[in-house]
Structure formats: structure tokens, C-alpha cells
Amino acid sequence: MSAGPWLLRLLACLALVLSAPVFATDTGFLLAASSKNWASYFPGQLANGYLSTTTSPRGTEGTPSTLVAFMDYTRDDISRPAAIPGWTEIDYSTGPTHAGQSWLNQVNLDEAHFPDYRQVLNLHDATLTTRYRYVDGARITQVEVTTLVSQAAPHLAATQLRITPEFDGEVQLSFALNLWAPHQPRLPLGRISGDEMPEALVAHGLKIEPVAPSTPDRAAMWYLGDTHVLGATGDAKGLTLQLDGRAEQGLRMAEAVTVGLPAGLTVTDAAIHKSPYRLALNLKARVRKGHSYAFTKFVAFSREGWGGNAADDLALARAARANGFAHLVDAHRAAWHALWKSDVRIDGDDQAQRIVHADLYYLLANTTPGTAWATGGCGMTGGYAGHVFWDSDTWVFPALLLLHPRRAESLVNFRARTLPAAEARAKAAGLRGAKFPWEADPQNGTEQVPYSAHALGEREIHVNADVAIAQWQYYLASGDRGWLAQYGWPVIRDVADFWASRATYVAAKQRYEIHHVTSVLEAYNDVPNDTFTNASARKALDIATAAAAVVGAQADPHWAEVAARLYIPFSEKDRRHLDFDPGVAHDIDAWGDTAVPALAYPSLDVPMGADVRRNDFDYATQLIERSQQPLNSMGLSPMSIAAATQGNTDAAGAWFQRNVTADVIKPPFGVRTETATNNTGYFLTAAGGMLQNIVYGFTGLRLEKAGLVQAYPPMLPRTWHSFTLTHVALRGAYYDITVGRDRDGKVVLTRRPVEGAP
Structure with a gap:
């Protein structure tokens, strides 16, 4: 007798639960989001003092990131943190040909597309874990995303996407570095007077008031600065990305990515996408119903005076991939647990x-x-x-x-x-x-x-x-x-x-x-x-x-x-x-x-x-x-x-x-x-x-x-x-x-x- 759809779904859910990281039992360290929080979602922060980024509802979106004391020194402006290329994005599509096919990060965030949603910021482990079912037309995928910024290895961060499709077929994944466009408008805060400030804001259609749920009232002035990409390359065969950059009138930085694939995965295509706004490794792969597949994105960072260049970062990211996600997570958790002794x-x-x-x-x-x-x-x-x-x-x-x-x-x-x-x-x-x-x-x-x-x-x-x-x-x-x-x-x-x-x-x-x-x-x-x-x-x-x-x-x-x-x-x-x-x-x-x-x-x-x-x-x-x-x-x-x-x-x-x-x-x-x-x-x-x-x-x-x-x-x-x-x-x-x-x-x-x- 063949298993019915309900049984397959139950087995998929059990596999997801059994593979999930164990949360700290002390609820005093657990902060959770449900679908009820989407309208008022104020992002949390993942950081280790050297590298910082924010959480996102799906767990897969690209989010702004900064490095310690890495500043933009635009002429006539005050110094401001330069936004480095965003590293958190992993996008997923349930297939290239079926009707209604979409990319996960572009779909409306609603109960119809993301049922069974739960996201937990575990303060004890300093990890963000997001789980939901992604409904893309007739194709449904169990999704779990875990992201961390390493406390044990400060130059490293990682995010892992685990999918359990409820269908057989081909899927697509995109592992991106977001090359943010320079912020506009840039206000000359270094020379503009208090009397001129209101006029300048009005001239640019800006207001000093908060935009719900999380934008501060002074976002019109306290935006992140710019990092210019000096060189960016990727290797589809080696599953890597790397770039060198410089903050506006400031220091140099570098970033590198390696992608770890699940054992036994059949990759049908791998290619590098490069534009002024995005550097990505795009994959197509065949998946089977009820099987779980974990894709891990290891990222290494450096800035002038703290680390090396993109080649050095790539070596760090490759070493992290060789050691595996579990090794990185265990060391990171141990470092945070040591901090929580105080x-x-x-x-x-x-x-x-x-x-x-x-x-x-x-x-x-x-x-x-x-x-x-x-x-x-x-x-x-x-x-x-x-x-x-x-x-x-x-x-x-x-x-x-x-x-x-x-x-x-x-x-x-x-x-x-x-x-x-x-x-x-x-x-x-x-x-x-x-x-x-x-x-x-x-x-x-x-x-x-x-x-x-x-x-x-x-x-x-x-x-x-x-x-x-x-x-x-x-x-x-x-x-x-x-x-x-x-x-x-x-x-x-x-x-x-x-x-x-x-x-x-x-x-x-x-x-x-x-x-x-x-x-x-x-x-x-x-x-x-x-x-x-x-x-x-x-x-x-x-x-x-x-x-x-x-x-x-x-x-x-x-x-x-x-x-x-x-x-x-x-x-x-x-x-x-x-x-x-x-x-x-x-x-x-x-x-x-x-x-x-x-x-x-x-x-x-x-x-x-x-x-x-x-x-x-x-x-x-x-x-x-x-x-x-x-x-x-x-x-x-x-x-x-x-x-x-x-x-x-x-x-x-x-x-x-x-x-x-x-x-x-x-x-x-x-x-x-x-x-x-x-x-x-x-x-x-x-x-x-x-x-x-x-x-x-x-x-x-x-x-x-x-x-x-x-x-x-x-x-x-x-x-x-x-x-x-x-x-x-x-x-x-x-x-x-x-x-x-x-x-x-x-x-x-x-x-x-x-x-x-x-």
C-alpha cells in the first residue's frame, strides 16, 4: 500500500523537527516571532562586535551589514558607517516552468504563502532560526533557515537553508552578495546649517518622522554610507564568490563566499550572475519529495587593519566549508555560552x-x-x-x-x-x-x-x-x-x-x-x-x-x-x-x-x-x-x-x-x-x-x-x-x-x- 499525501507530509514534518537545532530550555533567552508580528516586525540584530547585520522575516532576505569602525567619509558630510555588500540572501524557486512559479523572497509575506511560521532569536546561542511551509502554487516546501555571525571566529558568518520539498522536480537557488547602490540623496550634513536643514529635506521630499514598523524618524539623515566594489569575481565550479571594496574616501574591505551543497544532490546547472547591484551564484538542482536538503552559505569578511584581502577571506570561507556548518555552529554556541557565564x-x-x-x-x-x-x-x-x-x-x-x-x-x-x-x-x-x-x-x-x-x-x-x-x-x-x-x-x-x-x-x-x-x-x-x-x-x-x-x-x-x-x-x-x-x-x-x-x-x-x-x-x-x-x-x-x-x-x-x-x-x-x-x-x-x-x-x-x-x-x-x-x-x-x-x-x-x- 502506498503512503498517502498526509503520511508523506507527516514524515516531512518529523524529519524537519528531528533535524532542527535544539533551543536553550531557558525561555528567558528565547524571543519568538509568529505571523502576528509581520505587520510590526522590528528587526533584531546578529553581530559579534566586528560584523553586524539584522534579521529578516523570511530569514532569507538580503539585509544591510556593517563592519566595525568602517566609515564613509563623503566630502561635506559627516562620517557614517559604510554598508558593506549584503551577504544574507539565499533565494529559492520551486521550479522554472510550472504555473505560478515565483522566487521566495519576492512573494508577499502572508499566511497563504507562509503558513506554520515561527522565528526564534535564541539569545543564549545567538542564532536566528526561521521555519515555515512555503506554498508556491501547487508546490509546497518545508523551509528552515539558521543564521549566525560567529563569536568564536569573528571573521566568519553563515546561513543555512534546509528545504524539504513535497514534490519531485527541479528547483533553483541563488546565493547572492547584494552590491547596494549608492544612497541618494546625500545631504551635506558637514556644512548645512540648522536653518537650511528643513529646506533641504523638503527639497528632496524627505521628512523627519518614523516610518512603521522599524524606520527611525531620522533615517533621512542617518542612512548608511557607501562601499565601492573594486573587483568582484565568482567560480561556479568551485561554488565561490569574492570581492574587494573600499568605503567612500575610507578604508578597504573584502568579502568572500563559499557554498556547501548537500550530499547526493544532482546539480543540473551552475552559473555566476554579475551586475552593478548583485553578485550571485545561481544553481539548478533536482530534488525528491520528502527528502531534506541543506544548503550552507559560509561568508568571510575583513577590513583594513583587521584581516586581509578577498583571497585571504576566500581561504577562510573554504576552510569553514571543509569543517562544516555543525562545527561552526558548535564553536559559536560555546563562545556565547562562555559569555553568558556572566x-x-x-x-x-x-x-x-x-x-x-x-x-x-x-x-x-x-x-x-x-x-x-x-x-x-x-x-x-x-x-x-x-x-x-x-x-x-x-x-x-x-x-x-x-x-x-x-x-x-x-x-x-x-x-x-x-x-x-x-x-x-x-x-x-x-x-x-x-x-x-x-x-x-x-x-x-x-x-x-x-x-x-x-x-x-x-x-x-x-x-x-x-x-x-x-x-x-x-x-x-x-x-x-x-x-x-x-x-x-x-x-x-x-x-x-x-x-x-x-x-x-x-x-x-x-x-x-x-x-x-x-x-x-x-x-x-x-x-x-x-x-x-x-x-x-x-x-x-x-x-x-x-x-x-x-x-x-x-x-x-x-x-x-x-x-x-x-x-x-x-x-x-x-x-x-x-x-x-x-x-x-x-x-x-x-x-x-x-x-x-x-x-x-x-x-x-x-x-x-x-x-x-x-x-x-x-x-x-x-x-x-x-x-x-x-x-x-x-x-x-x-x-x-x-x-x-x-x-x-x-x-x-x-x-x-x-x-x-x-x-x-x-x-x-x-x-x-x-x-x-x-x-x-x-x-x-x-x-x-x-x-x-x-x-x-x-x-x-x-x-x-x-x-x-x-x-x-x-x-x-x-x-x-x-x-x-x-x-x-x-x-x-x-x-x-x-x-x-x-x-x-x-x-x-x-x-x-x-x-x-x-
Whole structure:
């Protein structure tokens, strides 16, 4: 008796399930998409700090990709990440002759064509797996796609398409490199003024508003730059592609592909397709009903200063093909599992656990260990043009410091590597020391702020203090005097010299002030004595004196003099801090409308009495509640941390919960955006804040000369049973730190020594 169609379909489904990779059993690491997410699909990210791409609903589309600090330097523009040739596309057709034949990537994404759809971003394994049935007329194919960007072999990535056709016949496959056309229009952001910007946008038919579901409002300005292909070839017999390229006015890069075919497949034709927009290996092959066929695309990448040329990349891709997809996947998973030994584990709140894992995943995916590369505010994407802000030093760095110190070290080493550029900026401004950029180019450290916002580069100078504070925090956590002497101290010294020359002595008031500053509240563009700036500058000056003693250098006594007499705006009447000089009218409804909670941020942590903490928090709460602006996701963690420092469990928990449930978390893969409405995604700044909220806010721990000290009582959201920071690194030792409740219900913190580095 012959098997009926239902039995064949059942056997095909069983084969698909049995061949599927095993997901981590901990659902706190699994983010899933169903067909219900198609209309609101905000792509996730696959990256290893060197190479980045985004997810796509089918798992087979071509998606934009970038390389670390690989920048386009178009004349009259700001620098921006150059889009390298896209490597993810594998297209599939169920045959060349039957009626209704289509290519999978061109078919409408709907239930009729893609039933039984499920896509999973496994954060623990850093893999994207997509499964569905592809219905192309009378021909149906079971599809499974698995994609990864290797953590174990950073120059490699791969995607595997497994098909199980429910028919006999010939199929077609296309393995492509997408050679993106140069972006148009290119706006001259390096010279266009703020008054001209609206006119330029209108002239090109552009708007500054988000396009659902995932395009940010500033996509009209923050598009990816161009990579020019210098040479591209393919070998149909060897199943390979390779190309060399160069970013516009920038560095060289290379890329190579090898394709692995399933054993026993009958290939009827193989050819190379080349056009100005696409380099592809096209295949035709015969398949049999109910049989599974796995096609694997291995891709290798390099850029000037990191790897070789296309020939070298081709050798890497060939070696990966020879070793097989399973080998690459196993090594990649092992590398990510080692990273996850350092984790934040929450008992009692599954939703918070998934969001925290997503935030940590995106931080890890966009940073590198043991380098001198920083990360942009939106990671390796076009957001904020890939530039490095204070976000890297004050938001991302502290979140990684105790859990992943090698990645944190890369962020502070970036500032040491680009110190000469900062020294040149200070000299040009007639100042001593170093003036770090507001928007630093991630490759060369030059200022890259759009001309329309040039005032930020001139005046939002708190970034200098943020840089120095991060250098000192790394020393406090590592205890590495050799590193401090070679890398941290020159930065700290130059920052102190900058502040000593930038501050103005006001004889009538017998104090130092800092004038003509852009506040952290950027709507206030030219104010005296921004409180966050002055408090940060004072800490940077004190740090310089302390660092000099550690490395055996001579501290400039003027540093201590300026620090001791630097004015911090404060209302004696209300017993609270002001945002800036009381002579400035506080009358603009900017996001959050106050930076006062940031004074309690862990790395700054301005000393103050309990009454001042309470008054600062109450003042900030009133301003935020009356604001008509959408709350920036940067503002959530400072409020929770400020509440935690005063022992206000309910407020700290409530602000943290807003960070979990707010509309800034985009489905299906937990991408965090800057605001709920502007769609500026992969916002690592707020992801770092979220992690700091737990690592320092809820624990009450701070880095001081004595180590990791209990500066404030630990606290626990009332619905949580406990949380644990696993494998915390501190001065060569490792700990698990748990916050829970004792038998009497009191919140307590315990530390348990564990084995060394993973």
C-alpha cells in the first residue's frame, strides 16, 4: 500500500523537527516571532562586535551589514558607517516552468504563502532560526533557515537553508552578495546649517518622522554610507564568490563566499550572475519529495587593519566549508555560552528576565574584547551615524565593567587610542589638555557632529569628564596599575588640564565657574554652570590627583584648587540641586526636563544628604509628570537608581518596571528604541542604563578605592524573589552576588567566590 499525501507530509514534518537545532530550555533567552508580528516586525540584530547585520522575516532576505569602525567619509558630510555588500540572501524557486512559479523572497509575506511560521532569536546561542511551509502554487516546501555571525571566529558568518520539498522536480537557488547602490540623496550634513536643514529635506521630499514598523524618524539623515566594489569575481565550479571594496574616501574591505551543497544532490546547472547591484551564484538542482536538503552559505569578511584581502577571506570561507556548518555552529554556541557565564539572573519576573537578557545580548553583540574600538549609541547601525558619544563611557561601559571587563576595557582604550585627536581639538580651541569630541568617529576619533548641531561639539563638554571617570572606574575594577600608567593616566591627566584651563575664576564670588556650556538638557544651549557638567568636572579633577599618586606622577596643585572651589548650583531654600545656574530660566519642556537624577548615577554619584536626595527625586518626578514630551528611555534608569539610593523600594521598582513594559521595547526581539515614537533603535545607551539599574542600583554597590563597596542598602522589587549577578570580575577574583530576602523578609546581599575567567 502506498503512503498517502498526509503520511508523506507527516514524515516531512518529523524529519524537519528531528533535524532542527535544539533551543536553550531557558525561555528567558528565547524571543519568538509568529505571523502576528509581520505587520510590526522590528528587526533584531546578529553581530559579534566586528560584523553586524539584522534579521529578516523570511530569514532569507538580503539585509544591510556593517563592519566595525568602517566609515564613509563623503566630502561635506559627516562620517557614517559604510554598508558593506549584503551577504544574507539565499533565494529559492520551486521550479522554472510550472504555473505560478515565483522566487521566495519576492512573494508577499502572508499566511497563504507562509503558513506554520515561527522565528526564534535564541539569545543564549545567538542564532536566528526561521521555519515555515512555503506554498508556491501547487508546490509546497518545508523551509528552515539558521543564521549566525560567529563569536568564536569573528571573521566568519553563515546561513543555512534546509528545504524539504513535497514534490519531485527541479528547483533553483541563488546565493547572492547584494552590491547596494549608492544612497541618494546625500545631504551635506558637514556644512548645512540648522536653518537650511528643513529646506533641504523638503527639497528632496524627505521628512523627519518614523516610518512603521522599524524606520527611525531620522533615517533621512542617518542612512548608511557607501562601499565601492573594486573587483568582484565568482567560480561556479568551485561554488565561490569574492570581492574587494573600499568605503567612500575610507578604508578597504573584502568579502568572500563559499557554498556547501548537500550530499547526493544532482546539480543540473551552475552559473555566476554579475551586475552593478548583485553578485550571485545561481544553481539548478533536482530534488525528491520528502527528502531534506541543506544548503550552507559560509561568508568571510575583513577590513583594513583587521584581516586581509578577498583571497585571504576566500581561504577562510573554504576552510569553514571543509569543517562544516555543525562545527561552526558548535564553536559559536560555546563562545556565547562562555559569555553568558556572566549574567543577570532574576527569580520571580520572567518578563524582566527576557528584557534584561535582550539588553545584555545587544551590548555584547556590539562590543569587542581586547581591542581599542568603542561602540556607537545605537551600536553597529546607522543610528546617530555610528558615532561614539558619552554614551559609550557613562552608559555602556559601566554596564559591562563587572560582568564583561575585556569588552569594557576596549571602550576605555578607544579614548586612549584617540587621545591625539582630542589633544589637537583642545589646542585649536586655545585650551590645555584634551577636548574629546561630542560625536567621535569610531575609527580616528575626530569630531563628526553635523554642522547644524555644531554647538554641541563646542559646548556639550561634559563628555570630557565622562571619559576620565570611566578610565578611573576601569582602574578601580581591575586594579591594573600598569594599564593605568600606560593608558588611563595620560587621558585622565589631559582631561584635568582641560578643565583647569576651561574653568573661569570669578573673583567677586571667590569660586570657579564654567560658562558657555550646552546642558545635558540640550535645549539649553548656552548656559553657565550646568550642574551635571560642573559636578562631573569636579570629580574628574579629583580623580586626576588620585591617579597621579597611584602612578607616581606629580599632580598639578591647580587641579585640586579648581575642584574644591568649583560651583555646583544648589537651592538652599528648597534644599535641592538645580539643573544649572539659577540665573537661567528653566522654562523649556525638553525630554524629562531635568538631569538632576543623573547626579546619583553610579559612576558620578555626587555625595549628598538624605533630605537632598529626597528633594532632588521629588523635584524630578514633578517635572517629568508635567512634561508633554515623550519620555526618552535614557531617563528611566536614572530615576530608578536615584530612588534606590534613598531606599525608596516602591519608586525604584516602579521606574524599573516602566523600563520593562514601556513602548520603547519593540517586538518581537526586544529592540530598545530611544523613545516610543522616534524609532531610533538598538539604543545601547538605554540598554546599558537598564543593566546598571540592577548591577549598581538594586545592589547598592559602588566602585571605590577599597573595591566594590556597599554604598547603599540593597533593594529588591517586591514581586521578585531574588536576583544574582553571576561571575562578577573584580581585581582578578570572581564572585556570584545575590540579592534576596532572609527568613525575616529583610533584603540582604551575599557574595560567593567562584572560579576564574571563562
